Amino acid sequence: MSYPYQIKTLDAYKKAYEESVNNPEKFWAAVAENFVWRKKWDKVLSWDFKDYNVKWFEGAKLNITENCLDRHLEKNGNTPAIIWESNNPEEPHRVLTYKELHFKVMQFANVLKNNGVKKGDRVCIYMSMIPELAIAVLACARIGAIHSVIFGGFSAKAIADRLDDAKAEFIVTSDGGYRGAKNIPLKSVIDDALVENKTVKRVIVFTRTRTPVSMIKGRDVWWEDEIKKVEAQGNPDFPAVEMDAEDILFILYTSGSTGKPKGVVHTTAGYMIWANYTFVNVFQYQQGQVHFCTADIGWITGHSYIVYGPLSAGATSLMFEGIPTYPDAGRFWDVVDKHKVNILYTAPTAIRSLMGFGLEYVNGKNLSSLQVLGSVGEPINEEAWQWLYKNIGKEKIPIVDTWWQTETGGIMISNLAGVTPQKPSYATLPLPGVQLVLVDEKGDEIKDSHVQGNLCIKAPWLGIIRTTYGDHERCKQTYFSTYKNLYFTGDGSYRDKDGNYRITGRVDDVLNVSGHRIGTAEVENAINMHAGVIESAVVGYPHDIKGQGIYAYVIFDNTHGDPNLSKQDIIQTVSRIIGAIAKPDKIQFVPGLPKTRSGKIMRRILRKIAEGDTNNLGDTSALLDPSVVDVIKEGKIK
């Protein structure tokens, strides 16, 4: 494939940026010419941020899998589309060429069809990182069904809520999944999630771990048996279903400031082009390269940079089932060495954890294939950046620090590898089409440099969230009501004199733990479910490896047993309600919480105490009972 829209110089970047802002319709129509359409668009863009409505390529017809699979078959049919590396280094890796992936996606699309899945139906996918996860995602896209992938670490209760919200009728899962030394009983978690469910009609189960599972008659079927039926039908073809540009491609749940996760909706054409355009430009992808994104497909990073971005570009996408520290802390480097990885896209938390194990796990590994390194998910601190640059990149290759969100569909701010300047701990410059503004508390734009403000965006880009599933009002309220006519990211940012952006973190009640987004309200709700808990307040605090840790202040009714055991019980409760990723790192039992006279918890004070900054608590005179602050300070968990 060729990518005429790939930006190759700093001047070309400046020119593209200018054009994308001055004449977005012309700019993106030219990019869109490089994709496969059943019918071209009538109008490139219509939008309104007030009632929130965005349409890209209205009237166009396409199917994303024709862009990710079919169009590569003739020239690149034998190119590996997916290289899969097992959790277990002894297990042989798997390679699926574009031809093979295309075949398997059509086969599974037939399975979906035989099981009653139609265009527009919601299919929840709860699997570990095996090729069948990507196959299931693409088969949904081929049939026009809406996929909603749920990360394998979420609990039954969290899945049940998401199934209800999406009114999902189908689930694709596996018996179990390997992650490091753990074997996660995925099907059993699904069974628990389905206890009170009223919408799911069919569960398709792939065999990965041979963990014993209960298969419910009339509801559960084995993936392998269903494939055999398709083989027996004799015709493996499954022509892609024609979709409107704005038909929903997927729902992905993410946390916000309220207790209920929201279903971020992405549609077909705009998302596809944004995932592809950002992949090709940020990583400066060259044909034949192997791209290794270490995220899980359960998160947006995996959607855009394991599946849709690389495959739409005809790249080889490396999919890794395991974790960076299993069987030892050299695993990433073994994978890079073994598969001659060219682009490695990972998270600061992984880097920081590997730094702690020392260079003995890096030394001796051949990393000479690497050409680009990337970071995503949270601010990358200077120390981690330098470690990566020096020890992995050998001071020779660029690092892209990519800022974006589930809601943005693809990368928004980043240097372009080797093309635009990099600056440690800065995501640097916006991509074409991304019009950033910093605003002050009142919502007034701050135009100067050397300034800090709340990060907003003033016009739609291709991959912008279209709605929150089933509740458009919530989408409007969350993103478009804080500041007039602006999309509010929820992040704070600093801008330097050259226009480079340095993201300083969330300014709302959302935590970023190991690059995962977790709402404090969600964790509080989960803690409050525990029988002995009267009230709780959750804040983040700086954590050496995770970026942020979770600190919970809990008012506990002591008649409910041994306080130390109760802390374990609370942790267990959070695991049950959300999943292990939301477990508090520290729990402090407190007699009361610092509240204003109107009953609002002053989180600022709790945050400061959790950060260890107890001498600068600011004005506490507005509190109903200022003395509670001293008690909390004294009991702070080290």
Ligand code: PRX
């Ligand atoms: O706070 C920002 C942080 O992650 C948030 C988005 O989280 P999520 O929707 O889960 O998507 C993560 C992967 C795209 C943002 O609001 N974030 C993401 N990337 C960066 C970042 N913070 C600083 N620098 C980044 N490169």
